[in-house]
Amino acid sequence: MSRGRCIRLGPGEEFDLIRRFEGQGGALPPDVLVASGDDAAVLQGGWVVSTDISVEDVHFKRDWLSDQEVGYRATAAALSDLAAMAATPVAVLVSMAARRTGVDLEAVQAGVREAASAVGACVIGGDLSRSPGPLVLDVVVLGCTSWPVLRDGAEPGDEVWVTGALGASTAAVRAWDDGRSPAEALRTAYARPTPRVDEARWLVDREWVDALIDLSDGLAGDVGHLAAASGVRIDLELAEVPVAEAARAELGDEGALDAALHGGEDFELCFVTDPDKVDPAAFERRFGVPLTRVGTVSKGEGVWLVDGDGGRRRVERGGFDHWGAEPT
Amino acid sequence: MSRGRCIRLGPGEEFDLIRRFEGQGGALPPDVLVASGDDAAVLQGGWVVSTDISVEDVHFKRDWLSDQEVGYRATAAALSDLAAMAATPVAVLVSMAARRTGVDLEAVQAGVREAASAVGACVIGGDLSRSPGPLVLDVVVLGCTSWPVLRDGAEPGDEVWVTGALGASTAAVRAWDDGRSPAEALRTAYARPTPRVDEARWLVDREWVDALIDLSDGLAGDVGHLAAASGVRIDLELAEVPVAEAARAELGDEGALDAALHGGEDFELCFVTDPDKVDPAAFERRFGVPLTRVGTVSKGEGVWLVDGDGGRRRVERGGFDHWGAEPT
Numbered sequence: 001m002s003r004g005r006c007i008r009l010g011p012g013e014e015f016d017l018i019r020r021f022e023g024q025g026g027a028l029p030p031d032v033l034v035a036s037g038d039d040a041a042v043l044q045g046g047w048v049v050s051t052d053i054s055v056e057d058v059h060f061k062r063d064w065l066s067d068q069e070v071g072y073r074a075t076a077a078a079l080s081d082l083a084a085m086a087a088t089p090v091a092v093l094v095s096m097a098a099r100r101t102g103v104d105l106e107a108v109q110a111g112v113r114e115a116a117s118a119v120g121a122c123v124i125g126g127d128l129s130r131s132p133g134p135l136v137l138d139v140v141v142l143g144c145t146s147w148p149v150l151r152d153g154a155e156p157g158d159e160v161w162v163t164g165a166l167g168a169s170t171a172a173v174r175a176w177d178d179g180r181s182p183a184e185a186l187r188t189a190y191a192r193p194t195p196r197v198d199e200a201r202w203l204v205d206r207e208w209v210d211a212l213i214d215l216s217d218g219l220a221g222d223v224g225h226l227a228a229a230s231g232v233r234i235d236l237e238l239a240e241v242p243v244a245e246a247a248r249a250e251l252g253d254e255g256a257l258d259a260a261l262h263g264g265e266d267f268e269l270c271f272v273t274d275p276d277k278v279d280p281a282a283f284e285r286r287f288g289v290p291l292t293r294v295g296t297v298s299k300g301e302g303v304w305l306v307d308g309d310g311g312r313r314r315v316e317r318g319g320f321d322h323w324g325a326e327p328t
Numbered sequence: 329m330s331r332g333r334c335i336r337l338g339p340g341e342e343f344d345l346i347r348r349f350e351g352q353g354g355a356l357p358p359d360v361l362v363a364s365g366d367d368a369a370v371l372q373g374g375w376v377v378s379t380d381i382s383v384e385d386v387h388f389k390r391d392w393l394s395d396q397e398v399g400y401r402a403t404a405a406a407l408s409d410l411a412a413m414a415a416t417p418v419a420v421l422v423s424m425a426a427r428r429t430g431v432d433l434e435a436v437q438a439g440v441r442e443a444a445s446a447v448g449a450c451v452i453g454g455d456l457s458r459s460p461g462p463l464v465l466d467v468v469v470l471g472c473t474s475w476p477v478l479r480d481g482a483e484p485g486d487e488v489w490v491t492g493a494l495g496a497s498t499a500a501v502r503a504w505d506d507g508r509s510p511a512e513a514l515r516t517a518y519a520r521p522t523p524r525v526d527e528a529r530w531l532v533d534r535e536w537v538d539a540l541i542d543l544s545d546g547l548a549g550d551v552g553h554l555a556a557a558s559g560v561r562i563d564l565e566l567a568e569v570p571v572a573e574a575a576r577a578e579l580g581d582e583g584a585l586d587a588a589l590h591g592g593e594d595f596e597l598c599f600v601t602d603p604d605k606v607d608p609a610a611f612e613r614r615f616g617v618p619l620t621r622v623g624t625v626s627k628g629e630g631v632w633l634v635d636g637d638g639g640r641r642r643v644e645r646g647g648f649d650h651w652g653a654e655p656t
Contacts, residue, residue: 031418031472035452040454041419044472051468053423090359091369095381095466124363127648129382138423140379140468142371144359232361296611322457 001096035147040078040081048087048143052078058322064176067104071111072133077216078139078173079119079195080267084192084214085150086204087143089121089197095138097131115244119197131212136284151199153210156231160295161278163196163287167247167256170263175250183247188289193267199287200269212271220315223295224303230272233300235262239308242292261305261315264322272297362476368409374451376415376471378444386464386650390502395432396520398463399439407447407523412542413478414433414532415471417449417525418469425459440467442654447525477528481538482558482600488623489606491597491615494547495575498591503578513574521595523528527615528597539600548589548643550598551623552631558600561628564589564636567636570620582649589633589643600625 021043023260034042040050054074055061065073075092094112099103105128105214112124121141168189172180175182182190196214211230221242238257247256260266260300280291295306303315362370368378377379379587382402384390393401403420410417422440426433433456441451449469482488496517505509524542531537539558542552547569556564575584588594607621623634631643 023374026602028449029418029450031601032450032452035450037420041452043419043422045375047371047373047375049377049421049453049470050454051379051421051423051453051466053425053457053466055425057460057461058425058458090357091363091371091377093369093377093379093381093468097381097383097386120357122357122360122363124360124369125377125379127379127466129381129383130386131383131462131464132385133383133464134459136425136464138379138455138460138464138466140377140421142377172551194582230385244440282646294625 013235015094022311029078034150042083042148046144046146048082048085048145048148049083049140050078051138051140052081053136055322056135056216061176062135065191067107068114071137072192073109073190074137074138075112075115076193076195077267078141079115079197080123080193080214080216082141082143083195083197083200083269084212085143085145085148086200087145087148088201089119089143091124091142092116092121093124093140094126095128096126097129097136099132099135099198100130100297103135105239108137109223114132118210120190125267128256130179147204149204149209149212150213151213151226151229154232154234154297155210156232156297156299157275158210158272158277158297159293160223160236160240160272161276162215162219162233162292162294163199164266165242165244166260166266166268166291167263168216168244169193169265170259171244171247171250171256183246183250185244185264186250189244190265195263195267198267199283199289203269203283203284205270208273209271210274210279213270215266215268215270217264218262219270219294220303220305224315226257226270226272227301231301233298233304235296235298235304235312236295237306240292240294242290242294264301276313331585335571337353346653347508354578359521362478368413370379370413370476373475374415374471374472376410376476378406378408378409379466379468381464381466381593383464383473383650389504390463395435396439396442399436399465400443400520401518402465403440403443403467404521404523405593405595406469407443407525408521408542408544410588411523411525411528411597412540413471413473414537414540415473415476415531416530417444417447417469417471419452419469419470420449421446421452422538423456424454425457425461425464427463428458429461452465452630463474475532477532477540479539479541479554481540482554482560482625484537484560484625484627485603486538486625487564487603487606488551488564488598488600488625490543490570490620490622491527492594492617493570493572494543494588494596495579495591496572497521497593498587499575499578499584511574511578514578517572517594519565521593523595524597527617529613530614531597531599531611536601536606537599538602541594541598543594543598546590547587547593547598547622548593548631548633552643554600555629555631559607559629561626561630561632562623563626563632563633563634563640564623568620568622570622572619610620
C-alpha cells in the first residue's frame with residue numbers, strides 16, 4: 001500500500017510548515033519539508049520521522065504491564081504518530097534507560113519488535129544506557145508517504161470524524177489507581193493499543209481526509225490542535241462522541257465522556273473532510289471498527305462542546321499532557 | 329559538501345548489513361539499506377539515522393555542566409555517529425524526560441540547537457515528558473550521504489589512523505570525581521566535544537577511508553569494532569597513540585594512555601585505509617587537528633597493543649560501556 005515517495009505539498013501546508021518552524025530559531029534546510037514543534041516531521045524523499053518518549057510511573061506503571069507490554073505499548077504509541085500522517089511504517093529505533101536489574105530488557109525489546117512487525121516495520125537500531133531512575137523508552141519511528149496529511153487542512157463547512165471508541169485507556173488507569181484490575185477490554189486498550197496505520201492509508205486513498213491527527217491527548221485537546229493549525233472553530237456534538245462501552249461500565253456515562261474528551265492515549269484517528277463524502281459503513285465493513293461523525297468546522301477559533309439541548313460551551317481545558325499532569 | 333543521495337553499497341557492505349540484522353528476527357525491508365544492532369542505519373534515499381541517549385549521573389552530572397552544556401554535549405555525541413558514517417547532518421529531534429522543577433529546559437534546548445547549528449543541522453521535533461528520575465535526553469540525528477562508510481572495509485595491509493588527541497574527556501571526569509575542577513582544556517573536551525563531521529567528509533572525498541568509526545568507547549574498544557566487523561586483526565602501536573597533553577598533565581603518562589585506549593567519548597574519528605595514501609600534513613593544514621597513524625591491519629582477529637620493545641598483548645578489556653560501567 002506504499003504510494004511511492006514523491007512529495008506534493010499544498011500551499012496551506014507550506015504555510016503551516018513555516019509557521020511551525022518559527023520560534024525555533026533556524027532556517028529550514030531544503031531536505032526538511034515539514035518540521036514540527038511537537039513530534040512529526042517530513043523529509044525529502046517522503047520519509048516521515050517522529051519520536052515518542054515513555055517514562056515509568058508517568059506513562060505506565062510496571063505493576064500494570066508485563067515488560068513485553070511496556071515495549072509494545074511504547075512502540076504502538078509512537079507508530080500512531082505515523083498513522084496521523086497517513087505514512088507507511090518502515091523502521092523503528094528504540095533507546096532505553098533502565099536499572100541494571102529488575103527489568104527484562106529482552107522482553108521489552110520483544111514487545112517493541114512485536115508492535116513494529118504488526119504494522120510491517122523492523123527494528124533497525126537504538127541505544128541502551130544504565131539509569132539510576134525509572135525505565136525510559138524513547139521510540140523513533142520512520143515511515144514513508146507520498147502525501148503526508150497534516151493538521152491544517154480543515155475548512156469551514158467540513159465534518160469531523162473519529163475512528164473507534166474512546167475512553168477505555170483512561171478507564172483502565174482509573175481502575176488501577178483505585179486498586180482494582182481493569183476489565184479485560186480496558187486493559188487491552190491500554191496495554192496493546194492499535195495504531196490505525198492501515199485505516200489512515202485507506203481513508204486517505206479514498207480522498208476522504210483533508211486534515212488528520214491521532215488521539216493521544218483526548219478528543220477535545222487533539223481537535224483543538226486541528227482547529228489551531230487550520231485557523232478554524234470546531235464544534236463537537238457530545239451525543240455523537242463514540243464512548244467505549246467498557247469505559248462507560250467503569251466510569252459511568254459522564255465520567256466516560258470526560259475520559260473520551262480529556263483522557264489520553266486512545267490512539268484512534270480524528271479527521272476532517274468535506275460534508276457527505278464519508279461512507280462509515282464501508283469503513284466498518286473493511287476494518288470492523290466504527291467511524292463516527294462527531295462535529296463540524298466553522299469560521300472562528302477554538303473547540304466548542306454542543307450538548308443535546310443545543311447549548312454550547314468553549315473547551316477551556318487542554319488535553320492530557322505528560323509534562324504537566326499529575327502522576328498516573 | 330552534500331554529495332547527492334544515490335547509494336552505492338559494495339558487496340562486503342551488503343554482507344555486513346545482513347549479518348548485523350541477523351538475530352533481530354525480521355527481514356530487512358527494501359527501504360532500509362543498512363540496519364545496525366547499535367546506533368546507525370541507512371535508509372533508501374541516502375538518509376542516515378542514529379539515536380543516542382544521555383542520562384544524568386551516568387553520562388553527565390549536573391554539577392559539572394550548565395543546562396545548556398548538557399544539551400550541547402548530548403547532541404554533539406549523537407552527531408558524532410553521523411560523522412562516523414561520513415554523513416552530512418540535516419536534522420535533529422530530541423526527547424527529554426525531566427523533573428518539573430530545577431532544570432532549565434529552555435537552556436537545554438538552546439544547547440541542542442547550538443550543537444546542531446554548528447554542523448548545519450536544524451532541530452525539527454522531539455518529545456517531552458515529566459519524570460520522577462534523572463534528566464534523560466535521547467537525541468535522534470538524521471543526515472544524508474551518497475556513500476555511507478561502514479566499519480567492515482578494513483583489509484590486511486591497511487593502516488589505522490586517528491584524528492585529534494585522546495583521553496581529555498576521561499581526564500575531566502577523573503578530576504571531577506576527585507572533587508577538583510578540571511583544567512579548562514579538559515572541561516571543554518568533555519562539555520563541548522566537536523563531532524568530526526567536516527573532517528569525515530573531507531577524508532572520504534579524498535578516498536582515504538575504507539572503514540570508519542567514531543571514538544565513543546575508547547580507541548581499543550572502537551578499533552575492536554572495526555576489527556570484528558571487517559574480520560581482521562588490528563595492532564595498535566602504543567607509542568603512536570595521540571594522547572592529549574592536558575590528559576597527561578592530569579593523569580600521568582600511563583593513566584592518560586589508559587584513558588585514550590579505554591576511556592570514553594573523545595568523539596574523534598578512527599579510520600582504516602591503504603598504506604601510504606594519507607597526507608597528515610594536508611589534513612592538519614585544513615583543520616588544525618593532527619592526524620596520526622596508530623596501527624596496522626593483518627589477517628586474524630582481535631586488537632593487539634604493541635609496546636616500544638615490540639612486545640604484543642591482546643586487548644581483553646572492552647571499551648567504555650554506559651550499560652555495564654559503574655556510575656561516573
